[in-house]
Amino acid sequence: MDEFGFIDSIKQEAYMQPSLIRGIGDDGAVFSSEAGKSFVTCIDTFVEGVHFSKETMQPFHVGYRALAANISDLAAMGAEPAFYLVSIVIPQSWEMKELSAIYAGMKELAKKYQMDLIGGDTVSGESLILSITVIGRADKGKARYRSDASVGDVVFVTGTLGDSQAGLHILTNQGEYRNSNYFIDRHRMPEPRIPFALGLKGLSRIALNDISDGVASETNEIAEASNVTIALNDEEIPISSDFVQFPKQLQHQWKYFGGEDFELLGTVREQDWEEVKRIAEKTNTRVSKIGRVTGGYKGHVLLKIDNKEERLEKKGYNHLSR
Ligand SMILES: Nc1ncnc2c1ncn2[C@@H]1O[C@H](COP(=O)(O)OP(=O)(O)OP(=O)(O)O)[C@@H](O)[C@H]1O
Ligand SMILES: Cc1ncc(C[n+]2csc(CCOP(=O)(O)O)c2C)c(N)n1
Ligand SMILES: [Mg+2]
Ligand SMILES: [Mg+2]
Ligand SMILES: [Mg+2]
Incomplete structure (x- = not known):
C-alpha cells in the first residue's frame, strides 16, 4: 500500500x-x-x-x-x-x-x-x-482558564492520582502486583473528563487544568496564571485502593510528579462546591477537595504533609530539563 x-x-x-x-x-x-x-x-x-x-x-x-x-x-x-x-x-x-x-x-x-x-x-x-x-x-465566554482561580476557592481534582505511573512501573518492571490490569489500563487508556467538564457549564467561574505532567506542576501553573497561593493537603489527595501496595516513596513521586493521569484539577467558589459534587455524581466522576486558594505568596503551592507545610515545587515530567 x-x-x-x-x-x-x-x-x-x-x-x-x-x-x-x-x-x-x-x-x-x-x-x-x-x-x-x-x-x-x-x-x-x-x-x-x-x-x-x-x-x-x-x-x-x-x-x-x-x-x-x-x-x-x-x-x-x-x-x-x-x-x-x-x-x-x-x-x-x-x-x-x-x-x-x-x-x-x-x-x-x-x-x-x-x-x-x-x-x-x-x-x-x-x-x-x-x-x-x-x-x-x-x-462564548465559557472557555475555562488557568488564570481564573481566586482567593478562598476550593481546589479539587477528579479521579485518583499516580495510577498511570504505577501502570508504567508494572509494565517495565518484574514483579507481582495486585490489580495490575487496572493500573495498566489507567496508563494505556486514560479517560478524558469531558462529561464532567461540560456538566460544569452553568458555573460562572472555574479555573481548570488537566494533569499531564503531575499535580505539582499543574497546580503551580494555576497558581502562577492566577497570581495566588494554593495550599494542598496530602491527606486529601485521592489514590486508588491498591495504590498503597507500592513503596511509600514511589507513591509520593507518582501522585505529585508522575503525570499522565489526565484528571482535571480545578478551583471554584466555596458556594459552587456542592454543584461540582452534584455534577461529578451525575457524570459518574470521582471528585475530591484537595485544598484551598489563599493569598500571600503569588504563584506558590504549599503542601501540608506530616503536620508540616512545605513548598510543592513545579517539578514533574519536563521534556527540556537538561
Ligand atoms: N512549540 C510550541 N510553539 C508554540 N506554542 C507552544 C509550543 N509548545 C507549547 N506551546 C503552547 O504553550 C502552552 C502550554 O503548553 P503545554 O504543552 O505545556 O500544555 P499542555 O498541552 O496542557 O501540557 P502537556 O503538553 O504536558 O499535555 C499552550 O498554549 C501551547 O499551545
Ligand atoms: C516508555 C515511557 N517512558 C516514560 C514515560 C513517562 N512519560 C513520558 S511523557 C510524560 C509526561 C507527559 O508528556 P507530555 O508533557 O508530552 O504530555 C511521562 C510521565 C512513558 N509514558 N513511557
Ligand atoms: Mg493540558
Ligand atoms: Mg502540550
Ligand atoms: Mg507536558
Missing part, C-alpha cells in the same frame, strides 16, 4: 459533525462556525521512546492514548470535542496492520465523542510520532 492507499484506508466513510463542509480529500478541511460559540484548539505530540515503547503499549493503545491526551486538554478548556487532525511519522519497521490498529484506537475514542477525523499528514521517518490537533467548541 502506498501513501494514498493509506490515506484512503483511514478515511471515515461518513462524518458525524453537521458543521463539517469538506473533510479529508482536499488541501484543507472546511467547517462552519456556529453562532454563540468559540473554537478551541489544542495540539499534543506522542513519540516512540518518549511517551511509549513497544513494551508499554500495543498499537491500538498508542492511538487511543494520543487522542485521549488531546481530548483531555479540550475538557480542561471546557470545550466540547468536534474534530481532529493527525500528522504521523512512520518508520519502515511499522507494518500496515499496526498502523491500522493505531487508527482503530483513535477511532474508538473519537466515536465516543462524535469526533470526525478531518485531515492530517503522512511522512516517513526514524521513529513513530503522532501529532494530533483537536478542535472543539465552547459557549
Whole structure:
C-alpha cells in the first residue's frame, strides 16, 4: 500500500459533525462556525521512546492514548470535542496492520465523542510520532482558564492520582502486583473528563487544568496564571485502593510528579462546591477537595504533609530539563 492507499484506508466513510463542509480529500478541511460559540484548539505530540515503547503499549493503545491526551486538554478548556487532525511519522519497521490498529484506537475514542477525523499528514521517518490537533467548541465566554482561580476557592481534582505511573512501573518492571490490569489500563487508556467538564457549564467561574505532567506542576501553573497561593493537603489527595501496595516513596513521586493521569484539577467558589459534587455524581466522576486558594505568596503551592507545610515545587515530567 502506498501513501494514498493509506490515506484512503483511514478515511471515515461518513462524518458525524453537521458543521463539517469538506473533510479529508482536499488541501484543507472546511467547517462552519456556529453562532454563540468559540473554537478551541489544542495540539499534543506522542513519540516512540518518549511517551511509549513497544513494551508499554500495543498499537491500538498508542492511538487511543494520543487522542485521549488531546481530548483531555479540550475538557480542561471546557470545550466540547468536534474534530481532529493527525500528522504521523512512520518508520519502515511499522507494518500496515499496526498502523491500522493505531487508527482503530483513535477511532474508538473519537466515536465516543462524535469526533470526525478531518485531515492530517503522512511522512516517513526514524521513529513513530503522532501529532494530533483537536478542535472543539465552547459557549462564548465559557472557555475555562488557568488564570481564573481566586482567593478562598476550593481546589479539587477528579479521579485518583499516580495510577498511570504505577501502570508504567508494572509494565517495565518484574514483579507481582495486585490489580495490575487496572493500573495498566489507567496508563494505556486514560479517560478524558469531558462529561464532567461540560456538566460544569452553568458555573460562572472555574479555573481548570488537566494533569499531564503531575499535580505539582499543574497546580503551580494555576497558581502562577492566577497570581495566588494554593495550599494542598496530602491527606486529601485521592489514590486508588491498591495504590498503597507500592513503596511509600514511589507513591509520593507518582501522585505529585508522575503525570499522565489526565484528571482535571480545578478551583471554584466555596458556594459552587456542592454543584461540582452534584455534577461529578451525575457524570459518574470521582471528585475530591484537595485544598484551598489563599493569598500571600503569588504563584506558590504549599503542601501540608506530616503536620508540616512545605513548598510543592513545579517539578514533574519536563521534556527540556537538561
Ligand atoms: N512549540 C510550541 N510553539 C508554540 N506554542 C507552544 C509550543 N509548545 C507549547 N506551546 C503552547 O504553550 C502552552 C502550554 O503548553 P503545554 O504543552 O505545556 O500544555 P499542555 O498541552 O496542557 O501540557 P502537556 O503538553 O504536558 O499535555 C499552550 O498554549 C501551547 O499551545
Ligand atoms: C516508555 C515511557 N517512558 C516514560 C514515560 C513517562 N512519560 C513520558 S511523557 C510524560 C509526561 C507527559 O508528556 P507530555 O508533557 O508530552 O504530555 C511521562 C510521565 C512513558 N509514558 N513511557
Ligand atoms: Mg502540550
Ligand atoms: Mg493540558
Ligand atoms: Mg507536558
